[in-house]
Amino acid sequence: MSISNKILKLIRKSEKLSIGMQLSPAMFWIVFFLLIPLGILVIYSFWEMVGTRLIPVWDLRNYVDVFTRVGGMYIRLFVKSLAMSALVTVGSIALAYPVAYFVSLRIEKYKYTWLILLMGPYLVCWVILVLGWKMVIGYSGLLNYLGQLLGLISEPMSWMWNNWWAVVFILIMGWAPWLVLPMFVSLEKIDKSLLEAAADLGAKPMKRFLRITLPLSSPGLLVATFFVLIPTFGEFVTPALAGGSRGVMYGNAIDASFTSMMAWPFGSALSIFLMIISLIVATILIRIVGLEKLMESL
Amino acid sequence: MEKKDVVLENVTKKFGDFVAVDDISFSVKRGEFFSLLGPSGCGKTTTLRMLAGLEKPTKGKIYIGEEDVSEVAPFERPCNLFFQNVALFPHMNVSENIAFGLEMKKLPKSEIEKRVKELLDVVGLPGFEKRRTKELSGGQVQRIGIARALARRPRVLLLDEPLGPLDLKLREEMMIELKRIQKVVGTTFVYVTHDQGEAITMSDEIAAMKEGRIIQIGSTEELYNKPRTAFVAEFIGRSNLIRGRYREGKVNLNNLNKSIITGPHKVADNDYVAVCIKPERISIGEDIANLDNVFEAVIEEVYFRGAQINYKVLMEGNYKISILEHYKGKIFEQGKKLKIGWEKEDVHLSET
Ligand SMILES: Nc1ncnc2c1ncn2[C@@H]1O[C@H](COP(=O)(O)OP(=O)(O)OP(=O)(O)O)[C@@H](O)[C@H]1O
Ligand SMILES: [Mg+2]
Numbered sequence: 022m023s024i025s026n027k028i029l030k031l032i033r034k035s036e037k038l039s040i041g042m043q044l045s046p047a048m049f050w051i052v053f054f055l056l057i058p059l060g061i062l063v064i065y066s067f068w069e070m071v072g073t074r075l076i077p078v079w080d081l082r083n084y085v086d087v088f089t090r091v092g093g094m095y096i097r098l099f100v101k102s103l104a105m106s107a108l109v110t111v112g113s114i115a116l117a118y119p120v121a122y123f124v125s126l127r128i129e130k131y132k133y134t135w136l137i138l139l140m141g142p143y144l145v146c147w148v149i150l151v152l153g154w155k156m157v158i159g160y161s162g163l164l165n166y167l168g169q170l171l172g173l174i175s176e177p178m179s180w181m182w183n184n185w186w187a188v189v190f191i192l193i194m195g196w197a198p199w200l201v202l203p204m205f206v207s208l209e210k211i212d213k214s215l216l217e218a219a220a221d222l223g224a225k226p227m228k229r230f231l232r233i234t235l236p237l238s239s240p241g242l243l244v245a246t247f248f249v250l251i252p253t254f255g256e257f258v259t260p261a262l263a264g265g266s267r268g269v270m271y272g273n274a275i276d277a278s279f280t281s282m283m284a285w286p287f288g289s290a291l292s293i294f295l296m297i298i299s300l301i302v303a304t305i306l307i308r309i310v311g312l313e314k315l316m317e318s319l
Numbered sequence: 320m321e322k323k324d325v326v327l328e329n330v331t332k333k334f335g336d337f338v339a340v341d342d343i344s345f346s347v348k349r350g351e352f353f354s355l356l357g358p359s360g361c362g363k364t365t366t367l368r369m370l371a372g373l374e375k376p377t378k379g380k381i382y383i384g385e386e387d388v389s390e391v392a393p394f395e396r397p398c399n400l401f402f403q404n405v406a407l408f409p410h411m412n413v414s415e416n417i418a419f420g421l422e423m424k425k426l427p428k429s430e431i432e433k434r435v436k437e438l439l440d441v442v443g444l445p446g447f448e449k450r451r452t453k454e455l456s457g458g459q460v461q462r463i464g465i466a467r468a469l470a471r472r473p474r475v476l477l478l479d480e481p482l483g484p485l486d487l488k489l490r491e492e493m494m495i496e497l498k499r500i501q502k503v504v505g506t507t508f509v510y511v512t513h514d515q516g517e518a519i520t521m522s523d524e525i526a527a528m529k530e531g532r533i534i535q536i537g538s539t540e541e542l543y544n545k546p547r548t549a550f551v552a553e554f555i556g557r558s559n560l561i562r563g564r565y566r567e568g569k570v571n572l573n574n575l576n577k578s579i580i581t582g583p584h585k586v587a588d589n590d591y592v593a594v595c596i597k598p599e600r601i602s603i604g605e606d607i608a609n610l611d612n613v614f615e616a617v618i619e620e621v622y623f624r625g626a627q628i629n630y631k632v633l634m635e636g637n638y639k640i641s642i643l644e645h646y647k648g649k650i651f652e653q654g655k656k657l658k659i660g661w662e663k664e665d666v667h668l669s670e671t
Contacts (some may be wrong), residue, residue, distance in 0.1 A: 217373050218406040220393040223423035223471065231417070236410050 028098055059261045059296075063202050064288035075119040078292065083290035087204035095274055095291065096306035102271035103298075112193035114245050117200035121241075122234075124201070138204060140197040158182055183265025191259050207241025208234070243310040250306075251299050269297065321380075322349040324475050324507040327371065332365050341364045341531035342379070347475070347524070352501055354510045354518040354555070357528030361418065363511040364403055366528075367477045370509065371400040376647040384474055386527045398475040403511075405464040407452045413439075413463055414440060414448035417654060419469040438466040441500055445512030458489045465500070474509045482517060515555045519543065527551045548670045549593040559640050560596040560670055567591045570668070575636030590630045592668045598643040600665035603657065610660035616640065618655045622667070632659060 044253060088096050099170045124135050142150070157163045158181040165177040211234060219229045257272030264270070275295070278288030325347040331670045332340040340362040347353040349526035355363045368374040369381060381388050388396055399420070407416050439445050442462040447455075455463060461481050468476055470662035481497070482490045489526045498521050501508050513517055516526050519539050526536045527550070535547040549560050561579065563570040565586045569578040584594055607613060613670050619639075620631040629648060630642040640659065651657060 148487045212404075212406065214402050214404055214406040215408060216409070217393070218400075218402055219419070221373070221396075222420035222467070223394045224419075225394055228423065233408065254417055 022032065046302065053302050062289045062292055065286050066293050068286045070284055072078070075285065083286045084294070086287055087290050087294050090287070095271075098274055099298075100125060101273045102254060102256075103184075105185060105192075105270060106250050108189050109196060109281040110249045112189065113196035113200055113249055114204075114242060116197040117245070118204055118242070120197075121201045121204035121208055122229045125205050126234075128218075130214050136201070138191075139201050140198055144197070147195060147258055148262070150195050151191055151259055154187075154194065155182065155263065158187065158190075178317050180267045182263065185260075185264060185268040187271065188260045188264040188268040191263055192253060192256065195259075196253075202247065203244045204238065204241040207238045207244075240310055243306060247303065247306050247310075251303060254299055255295055321406055322364060322386060323347065324349045324351075325353075325509060326380075326382040327366075327370075328380040328382075330366075330369060330376045330381060332362070332369060333377045334376060338531055340369070340376075343526075343528075343533045344379075344529075345358050345526050345533060345536055347507055349503055349506055350520055352498070352508045352510065352523045352570050354512060354522040354525045355528055356512055356518040356525050357517060358513055358554070361528045362531040363513075367400060367479050367509065370398060370475070370477055372396050373400070380497060387573075389441045389569075397473055398477055399468040399471055399473040400477040401464050401468045401479055401481050403479040407460060407464060407467070411450070411452070411454055413444075413455070416452065416463060417467045417470050419617070420467065424471060431626055432460050434470060438470055439460055441469070441503060443465045443496065458485055458493065461485065461493065461626050467499075469500075469504060469506070472504075473506065478508060478510045478622065480512055481510075482512070490514075490517070497521060497596055505554065509524045519555065525555075527554060529578070544597075545667055546595060546669050549595075552593065552595040552667075552669050556597060557641065558597055558667075559601070560669075561594040561596070561638055561640075563592065563594065565668065570594050574638065577614075579666065580663045581666045581668060586668055591671050593671045594663060595667045596640075596661055598629070598641045601640065601642045601659055601661050603632070603644060603651065603659050605641050606656050607658050607660045611663040612666075613660035616657060618651055618653050621650065621653055632660060 061135060066077065066083050067077075067079050067081070069076045069082070082247070086095075088094055114259040124132060124139070128135055145153070145232070155162060160177050160179055164181065165174070168174040169177065215233055216229050221235050224232060255272045255275070256270055257276050258266045260270040260273050261276070264273075268317075273292070275288050275291045276289060282288075323346045327343075327346070328344050329342050330340060330344070331338065331342050345353075355366060357363055362510055365374060369376050370383070372388065374390060375450050376389070376514065383397055386397075408419065411419070414432075417430050417435045417438055421434060426434075436445075439447055442465055444459060444462055444466075447459070447463070452460070452463075458601065461484075463530065465478070465481060468478075478497075482493050485493060494517055497508075501521075503581055511519070522539050524536065524538055525542050527534045527542060535542060536547075542551060543556045546555060546558065549562075552558040552560060561570075561572060563572040563579070565581070565584065566588050568581060568583050570581055570592060571578045581594065597629050602610060603616075615635045616632040622631075623631040623646070626646055627648050628644050630644070630651065631641060632640050634640050642659065
């Protein structure tokens with residue numbers, strides 16, 4: 022091998038090294054913010070807690086408990102939370118998609134102003150949002166007040182608050198504005214002459230939507246699914262504030278095991294289980310869309 | 320009377336205050352290859368889009384067949400448009416693209432498959448059914464676009480610069496191909512281009528457009544030999560233009576105290592005209608005194624093109640003249656002083 026070749030190899034090696042160096046801030050980030058807390062959770066999930074003392078027993082009892090404790094209540098709660106998340110995802114997409122569609126395809130003037138206005142709810146923090154809805158649909162909220170005032174109901178309706186549908190409703194209302202943007206982006210990217218071509222080839226408006234607009238905006242839909250579904254699995258603020266005892270979600274169970282129950286190892290196992298399921302769902306979604314498409318539509 | 324497939328009557332299109340198409344009228348006979356020829360921005364695409372129903376005329380009437388299509392939606396018109404940007408559906412493969420228009424017609428599946436196969440044969444791409452649109456070359460994209468537009472067997476096919484993005488060689492091949500396709504399917508073609516070569520090669524009839532107006536309509540030969548205005552003369556066939564004033568069978572030149580003998584023309588005396596002479600009608604040499612018109616000239620540039628030689632000469636009076644001559648083994652050199660000349664029959668007078 023000639024000397025120049027050797028030098029080339031050396032240069033290549035050092036290049037690889039420098040890429041490693043460039044990556045190191047990212048590595049630091051991941052280690053510090055993710056791996057350390059996650060590692061502690063993983064370790065605790067194999068331990069036991071007696072009183073306030075943690076005992077390293079190193080077995081799977083907490084994971085077995087996830088499925089069996091209180092007659093499988095936790096796993097049932099998990100399934101219920103999954104269903105609620107799915108419902109929230111579908112609901113917030115159903116709410117945001119038409120808005121994004123309208124802004125992208127029907128509005129010509131001040132498109133971006135509209136977009137910014139639509140994202141106004143970004144500015145409101147979640148707790149205020151939930152309590153705001155309490156003012157509207159809560160027991161002594163606006164709807165009940167108006168209903169009584171107009172004589173439509175004789176006493177306040179209690180079915181609108183402190184149950185699981187209130188949780189789902191508020192989550193939908195809270196997420197929808199976040200979804201307008203990714204869906205707007207993927208709709209904007211559709212070349213309008215494709216719709217004209219479809220019309221020219223005999224497609225009526227509904228057919229054009231189903232055959233052209235919808236499939237071409239599907240990356241945006243999947244991005245939306247991704248960003249709503251996964252965080253909602255572990256949601257605990259909204260159910261705590263608006264769900265009452267009937268609206269409890271899996272996230273509240275995790276919360277309780279770290280606080281009132283003083284069962285950190287069990288809580289850790291609940292968390293790890295949730296993360297594994299999230300990871301599986303995320304992987305499936307990324308597989309469907311492709312990572313690049315996902316990043317593009319951000 | 321012959322059957323007309325397309326008729327436009329005094330059609331105008333305004334975008335705000337801007338007049339993109341200005342009071343144009345023309346008609347296209349059944350089975351004809353009709354071209355709209357004009358420079359960029361003259362309103363060709365706008366005219367086609369009005370025919371396709373994607374743009375509503377501000378004024379005027381459009382008929383396809385005998386039907387007034389003013390109120391007919393694009394998806395119900397008996398014509399199909401090949402878009403300037405082709406606009407193949409990116410999420411569908413080749414056969415799905417071609418089949419789209421047929422599915423909208425609700426044809427049975429077997430019939431659709433059969434037609435897709437036929438169309439791919441017609442455009443010379445058999446076996447391309449499963450290709451993705453990203454995996455096509457430039458020329459193949461254009462062909463699939465044509466196949467998709469032909470699929471519904473439209474009464475009129477509207478083509479918006481289908482050969483625009485192709486290189487010269489491919490373009491020449493595709494011109495022959497398109498003409499062949501038109502013969503095979505027998506559809507009326509309305510073809511838009513800014514390339515006079517394409518229009519001349521394929522068209523039966525040409526409408527020359529400028530700034531939203533039609534300047535002249537006629538057969539290819541008519542426009543080539545008898546351009547109505549200097550614009551048409553320059554645009555089609557690259558005529559030499561010498562401006563002057565007509566008087567009794569002669570044109571007195573603006574720059575030179577001489578005249579060109581034209582013979583009698585249907586032009587009023589003292590009118591300003593442009594004398595058009597085709598490059599191939601001009602003789603060049605040292606001894607050509609027996610022609611009607613002879614002028615002194617100096618050769619400025621020489622382009623040898625094999626069968627032909629193209630001389631760019633500077634004629635007396637500072638007129639730049641282009642001459643095409645058959646190569647017979649002799650080339651004049653740059654800088655040479657000699658004579659150029661032409662007969663009065665080779666002259667055509669256009670409006671300036
Ligand atoms: N939707 C529109 N709004 C405003 N002006 C337009 C619109 N569409 C076209 N125009 C204008 O109308 C004129 C004609 O446009 P058109 O697209 O018909 O030109 P064209 O002859 O097809 O040109 P090219 O050869 O470049 O494609 C242009 O000046 C263009 O800017
Ligand atoms: Mg155009």
